[in-house]
Each structure stands twice: as C-alpha cells, then as structure tokens.
Amino acid sequence: DVNVTTDGSRRAKLLIYGSDYDDKPINGEEFDFIIVGAGSAGSAIANRLSEIAQWKILLLEAGYPPVEVHDMPILAPVFQFTPYNWKNLMEKQDYMSLGLEDQRMSWPRGKGIGGSSLINYMIHVRGNRLDYDKWAAMGNPGWSYDDLLPYFMKLEETRTRHQDSQYRGHEGYVKVEDVPIRTRSAETFIEALQQMGYSYVDYNGYQQIGVSYVQATLQDSRRCSAEKAYLRKAQERGNLKIIKKALVTKVIINPITLEAEGVEYERDGMYYTAKARKEVILSAGAFHSPQLLMLSGIGPRYHLSELDIPVLKDLPVGQKMYDHLSFPELVITLNESIVFKASSFGINEFKQYFSNQPSLISTLGGVEALAYLNLNLTNRNPTYPDVELIFMGGGLHSDFGLITRKTFRITDRMYNRIWKPIENENACQILPMLVHPKSYGYIKLKSKDPHVQPKLYGNYLTDAYNEDVRTFIASIRAIQEIIQTPAFQRYNAQLLDTPVPGCELFRFDSDPYWECALRHLAVTLHHQVATCKMGPKYDPEAIVDSSLRVYGIKRLRVADASVIPLPVTAHTNVPAYMIGEKASDIIKQDYMYSPYPNY
C-alpha cells in the first residue's frame, strides 16, 4: 500500500533510497556553520542552530536517509547487515574474542541521516548523577549533573507510565515510551530483583540503582531516531541545508593562522568544498571525528608523521577509548512458555503494528528490562552502579541463530554447541554490561586515504589488577542469585550449563572457567567514547576544552560521543543528544555576545 504512513507526513516512497532530502552538492558556498555527521549529536545541533533564522547551516552526512522499515524496532539488528552500518571490525586481540569469526569483534556504527540512532536498540538511559559530577570534577565547568539536567529534560518527551516527573522532560523532540508488549519472563525478572530487595525505579530519575522495564526511544511504538526527532521539521526551515552521501575528507585549516576555514567532501567520486564563516563542528562519532582530525593534521605527531600527514597540532587524538563490554552467554531455561518465540511471530503482528495496536514488531530486538547493581567492587558508593543487567525475554536462539548472533560474529561452532540445542526451548537471557571498565583501547589511522576505515583496538580485559574480569564474574554470581529467587524458581529456572567450547578444561562455574568464557564470547554493546576527550588544558589527554573547542585550532569544535571523557552508566545515545543540545547553547551564547568569540 503506497499510502501507508507512520506519521501522516511521509509515504512509502521512502522505501526508495534518498527520495527525501533531495539535495544537490554545492561547491565553494559559504555557510555560518558546517556540521559534519547527521548522527545523534549532529542532528540535535543542526536543529538548534537553525533556530537562529539569520544563520545559514550546512549538515554533511556520508550515508543515506532512513527508509520506512527503520521505524520497526524489532528489526534493529538487521540494519547491521545493510549500508546503514560502517561495518568496522576490531583489530585482533590476543586472548580475546576466541569464539568470534576471525577473532574479530564487530564494531558497528550508523551511517545515514540519523547516524547510529538509525540502527541502535533504542534503550533510553541518561546515566548516573556521579558520572557527570566526575566530568565537572575533572576540570570541565558546566558539565555537572545539576548543570546538565536541564538539557536531559529539554531533549525528551517522556511518556512512560512510571516516571519521576520532576526529573523528566515533557516537551522535547526525543520521545520516550514503554515498549507496548512484555513477556511474563520480564515480569519474573522484575519480581526476582524486588525479592532480592531492589526497588522498582525510574532509572532516569532520582535513583538509578534498582530494576525497571526498559524505557525506549520510541514515538507511537516506532523508532524515534535523531532524523525523526530533530531533522524532519528543521529541514523545512530555509536556513538548513542537508547533503546526503557527502563524505567529508578533511577539515580545511589555514596552516598559518591555524583556523578552520571549511571542509572538503566527496560525493559520487567528485570533490567539493564548503566554507565556514563562523565554525566547523565535527559530529562524526567516536570513530570518525578522531579520524577526520588526524586526516586534517591534528593528532599524535609520531603517528601522523608515519603517514606523511603534515602536523598542524600535536594532540593525543584517539589514544584512549573506553567501551562497554557485555557477555551474551548466560542463558536461563524455564519450564513454561513465558518468553518470546519465533513461532508467535506472523502476519498478524504486522497487521497489529500497522493498525497501531501493541505488536511484537515494537519490541527492542528482545530487550525488555534493565537492572543497575552496585556489587561493591569498582566503587564503594552505594548509589553508583558498577554493572547493568539487560534482560531479554528470548536470546540468540530465538531467531535460530540467523541474525542477532551474526551481528556479534559468534562462530557456527559456538552457536551449534551452546544455542542450537535450545532453539525450541523456553529460554531467556541476562546480559551483564560493565559500566565502568578499567581497560581501554585506542584508534589509529590505517591510511591517509579518507575512504579507508581507521584501525580500532579494544584492548579489553587487560587492566593491571584484572578488575574488569572480577566485576564480570561478580555480576555472573549476582545473576545466579537472581535465578534462585522464588520468582524464577516458580518456573524451575536453570542456568544453561553447556561448557563453552575451548573452556572444557576448567571446572564449570569456577572463576577461571568464566574468565575463559568471557575471553571467548564477550562482545561490545557499541558505546565507544573518549577518542576526542574533553578536559582542561592541563589534562595531557584532552583534545577539546569544556566548550568543545579543539585545543590550538580556531573555529573548530567536536561535539558527539567522542568527547565523553569517562564511560557513563548509560547507553550512549541520550548522552550524545545531551552533548548536541549543550553544544548548541554554548555556540549560541558565544556568538550572541560577540561575532568573534575569544579563543
């Protein structure tokens, strides 16, 4: 039906690439601001800056506009196999990813108008008060939780049933909803944690420690991407030009004055330039903002010299990168059918979805509930979690190993041994995610050709005191306790005890066994940060100051997840939106007081 619409304004013609945002490349034109990357942060900035009618804004995006099926939350993992993913792989790491194809972890990133918010799982978490208070304490004025709360509230319209209203926004562009369908296994998870003494909380409100159904970045049970939230209306303003399929190849910097003057970009094999009267803002994400800085001569001197890139500013770009690692192997079998099953999925689900009834199509690829626990390992503050537990009312077996496990590159050998035998059983999964890892990786350029992806090093589970492994094992013990609660035992819940192939030599369930299992099957949940770290001038790792200006280069800022200095107790989409909202206000204030802000 070509008239099928999701919001009354767009038609199924969007199934064709690029039918919206029907742009033409421009050459040599001047804009007030050029934003690179239409992802979560870049879209927010484009919207907010274009509120100033006399400013002319250019937003350049390497990927395509979204299509109608992006709206369907259940398809989240599928987009990793499409051109909407940059499809990066982590470099091989010794004693890590032993159960993954070629021992290389998949590190997806969204490529399109909407960025990673087009392919993410829509889990809506802002993080803990102490995350942001740490940022401020590190010498970043204006970034404490109290400073940022107005932005977290401004960006969202919270529609969830349970909420701490005074902490939540109700008029923002990003819509936050409950998932309309829930399994009884998720109810059981909530009940189990309550039996262990945890409260049901709004984890985006007063207290994060506790348990909750997942809050989702959904609008009317459909994906609410950055494109939908921030760009659809804003592009109708006459002063915002969005160009798709525009790969920015470098920032043009005057080598004498060290001022950013514009950018060079490539589209369909042709090269163009655009000039910035005021500023260039990099919002190309945690892999590509550092890549672009380095390609433009801003980065570690030794590394740029290796590639014959003239050095304009020696900064430790990409030298530190934190990420959130998770472990998808903890499967719980149950004796009743209270989980998602592939057999319950059929044409009816589509009918329900298109007639705006609760439907399985609106589920977040199986993610149903979250719990935040303090295991007293990485910190002693009882209000500050060290682990997030992600409850899925199904698992890697639910789609017969055809999609989700392939997003993680789990080998056939692993899948066939662990998950295949339970494909027809009632089973759910709890994934622990380490929120404050001690280990960190880094990024390097592979080539000075902007079309070649950078090299990404995870360096997981390498911290000196093995704290990351110990925290993971403590979280596995916590999950074992959860399974033993009366709530779960009502269903005779059992942790699957098939040994991970390669770890049979260790006694099952011993600490060394779990470490071995982690080194085979731990995977990223795609929250890479800190590659263009924000910090004060005296911080030897800092790339941008607390106004997000690149040290030593005028008229150039970075505003996206790459500036996050330390891992947050969150998935990183909401923090990226917050950074976009805050950056826009900083920029507006700078230029409202003076046309030439004082660098």
Ligand SMILES: Cc1cc2nc3c(=O)[nH]c(=O)nc-3n(C[C@H](O)[C@H](O)[C@H](O)COP(=O)(O)OP(=O)(O)OC[C@H]3O[C@@H](n4cnc5c(N)ncnc54)[C@H](O)[C@@H]3O)c2cc1C
């Ligand atoms: C598979 C997956 C699942 C996730 N699930 C969740 C979740 O459930 N909840 C959550 O909170 N977070 C989740 N995240 C993380 C979250 O979506 C990202 O952290 C967030 O979107 C990052 O925003 P950003 O603005 O920093 O970058 P992005 O949104 O990645 O945007 C960067 C944009 O820049 C463009 N770009 C890059 N280089 C260039 C160039 N040279 N020229 C022009 N354009 C360029 C890219 O194509 C992209 O559109 C997930 C991420 C992934 C990949």
